[in-house]
Amino acid sequence: MERRKVDILCVQETRWKGSKARSIGAGFKLFYYGVDSKRNGVGVVLKEEFVRTVLEVKRVSDRVMSLKLEIKGVRLNVVSGYAPQVGCELEEKERFWSELDEVMESIPMGERVVIGADCNGHVGEGNTGDEEVMGKFGVKERNLEGQMVMDFAKRMDMAVVNTYFQKREEHRVTYKSGGRRTQVDYILCRRGNLKEISDCKVVVGESVARQHRMVVCRMTLMVCKKKRSKIENKTKWWKLKKEEFCEEFRQKLRQALGGQVVLPDDWETTAEVIRETGRKVLGVSPGRRKEDKETWWWNEEVQDSVQRKRLAKKKWDMDRTEENRQEYKELQRRVKRELSKAKQKAYDELYTRLDTREGEKDLQVS
Numbered sequence: 534m535e536r537r538k539v540d541i542l543c544v545q546e547t548r549w550k551g552s553k554a555r556s557i558g559a560g561f562k563l564f565y566y567g568v569d570s571k572r573n574g575v576g577v578v579l580k581e582e583f584v585r586t587v588l589e590v591k592r593v594s595d596r597v598m599s600l601k602l603e604i605k606g607v608r609l610n611v612v613s614g615y616a617p618q619v620g621c622e623l624e625e626k627e628r629f630w631s632e633l634d635e636v637m638e639s640i641p642m643g644e645r646v647v648i649g650a651d652c653n654g655h656v657g658e659g660n661t662g663d664e665e666v667m668g669k670f671g672v673k674e675r676n677l678e679g680q681m682v683m684d685f686a687k688r689m690d691m692a693v694v695n696t697y698f699q700k701r702e703e704h705r706v707t708y709k710s711g712g713r714r715t716q717v718d719y720i721l722c723r724r725g726n727l728k729e730i731s732d733c734k735v736v737v738g739e740s741v742a743r744q745h746r747m748v749v750c751r752m753t754l755m756v757c758k759k760k761r762s763k764i765e766n767k768t769k770w771w772k773l774k775k776e777e778f779c780e781e782f783r784q785k786l787r788q789a790l791g792g793q794v795v796l797p798d799d800w801e802t803t804a805e806v807i808r809e810t811g812r813k814v815l816g817v818s819p820g821r822r823k824e825d826k827e828t829w830w831w832n833e834e835v836q837d838s839v840q841r842k843r844l845a846k847k848k849w850d851m852d853r854t855e856e857n858r859q860e861y862k863e864l865q866r867r868v869k870r871e872l873s874k875a876k877q878k879a880y881d882e883l884y885t886r887l888d889t890r891e892g893e894k895d896l897q898v899s
Contacts, residue, residue: 652717
């Protein structure tokens with residue numbers, strides 16, 4: 534880290550039992566978590582100057598942990614993950630992605646997130662159909678575990694950073710053993726923050742581990758000052774649809790214009806009189822409403838699953854048995870799968886419609 538000027542490093546397979554933080558020399562500190570000294574374990578190594586910025590350490594399991602830092606007013610969440618290998622049970626793999634989902638859901642949208650993970654999956658080369666979450670520069674073909682990475686990225690609106698930078702294959706391969714050359718280690722960030730990353734590549738000349746290579750990216754946190762948006766109080770012109778308001782408005786406007794039937798030639802003055810009369814007679818709205826989440830693509834199956842998940846959550850909160858927990862977790866996984874399918878189906882139908890003559894009319898601006 535000192536030689537390559539790496540400030541923050543996510544590590545996996547630490548194989549240290551316990552939930553601790555320890556100095557490892559050269560001004561670096563390791564935060565780690567593990568339940569077994571022979572397998573798994575995750576950690577995050579920080580340069581000394583960043584140790585003082587740590588706000589929270591969340592140790593979820595021996596496969597997922599996160600640190601929340603505050604750097605120059607920007608909150609950055611660093612997540613280290615270690616997905617089960619290809620030969621592990623499907624239930625274990627789904628548990629890992631469920632834990633990662635929970636971590637992401639606990640992070641406010643305004644905060645940065647960077648995930649450094651050994652995902653043990655191949656997202657593959659090319660990005661046809663997945664342009665919104667990955668670039669074209671993966672390695673070889675996608676497998677089931679790689680599809681799980683992509684599904685997670687779509688659910689959480691994340692981008693697989695490695696795949697956006699065109700490098701020689703040698704600088705994309707993260708795992709090399711004998712004749713095997715694959716890409717299984719990834720860095721992910723929110724899609725909206727992808728512009729803050731200027732480079733990402735595999736460091737070839739460092740023997741960090743026997744088979745895995747270190748993936749590094751250069752990220753510059755942009756501090757954006759939020760402008761206070763002026764909330765405009767809007768006149769309730771829609772009340773003129775009712776006859777009583779319409780008649781009162783006519784009378785008040787005629788009085789304001791001095792009893793004139795024909796409008797004056799000075800339009801600016803007349804317009805201001807009309808606006809002022811409208812505000813007095815019709816009233817004004819309190820301001821801008823908070824926008825709802827984008828759920829236009831929800832269907833009845835998704836709504837039904839969400840409702841059943843909420844009931845299962847209440848049941849588990851009232852009676853914390855293992856059976857109730859498993860029921861809730863299963864419904865939680867099902868909702869995520871159905872959400873992903875419903876969203877993809879809705880967008881496919883939208884894109885298909887936009888290719889038709891009727892769809893072209895939808896794009897026209899009046």
